[in-house]
Amino acid sequence: MNIILLGPPGAGKGTQAARLEESYGLKQLSTGDMLRAAVASGSDLGKEVQAIIDAGDLVSDDIMVRMIEQRIAQDDCAKGFILDGFPRTEAQAEALDTMLGKSGSKIDAVLVMEVDEEELFNRIETRAKEAGDSARADDNAETLRKRLGVYKEQTAPVLPFYEAKGVLHKIDGMASMDDVTRQIEGALGLGGGPAPRQTAAPGM
Ligand code: AMP
Secondary structure, eight states, X not given: OOEEEEOSTTSSHHHHHHHHHHHHOOEEEEHHHHHHHHHHHTOHHHHHHHHHHHHTOOOOHHHHHHHHHHHHTSGGGTTOEEEESOXXXXXXXXXXXXXXXXXXXXXXXEEXXXXXXXXXXXXXXXXXXXXGGGOOTTOXXXXXXXXXXXXXXXXXXXXXXXXXXXXXXXXXXTSOHHHHHHHHHHHHTOTTOSOOOOOOOTTO
8 A cells, every 4th residue: 555644844744654654564755854864974965955955945856756766666665655745746746646657556545634833833843842952954933934835835736636536535633643543544444443533531
């Protein structure tokens, strides 16, 4: 099964992708992590993309499509993969479709995680605080504002592409982490099915 997790920065894509990898053996492919590894290694690619990432802009479609094409061809993706952070533009979505079509495979489900903006700012602030000195350069309010603008302008237009294919599922990303996992499993027909309604704990 091949899955895409979509949603604005701070929506919880990475957390949920890691859980799906652990539970179901689908390989998590985070293009943000791949790019940060390239920057940390000091490679030519890393040098080329560092300023772009730090500013909250998008790396070029050419680079990203090549990166994903090489990655999904590797053996550890044979059981399926979860794309976390790709595609981020309509051109990337179309290129992905073409590359999968060549090998007779496809995207089975696209999960869009919806979270209020105010909550995204809170989460990114918390993530930066928890990371301390190793916080991401793009995890601050100013760059988040930029990244949200990029998401709305360039990534959100990808949603109708998948809606038209009948594979788009909306996930309430404001729910607790466990509830979000259950919603995702329900949408994918895995695990315990649809998320049960949450009941407040005594005294809350
Ligand atoms: P993320 O960790 O997914 O938030 O990605 C961090 C940054 O990496 C983004 O703000 C972009 O600068 C870059 N990036 C990650 N994935 C992509 C992509 N698919 N296309 C373009 N840029 C990307």
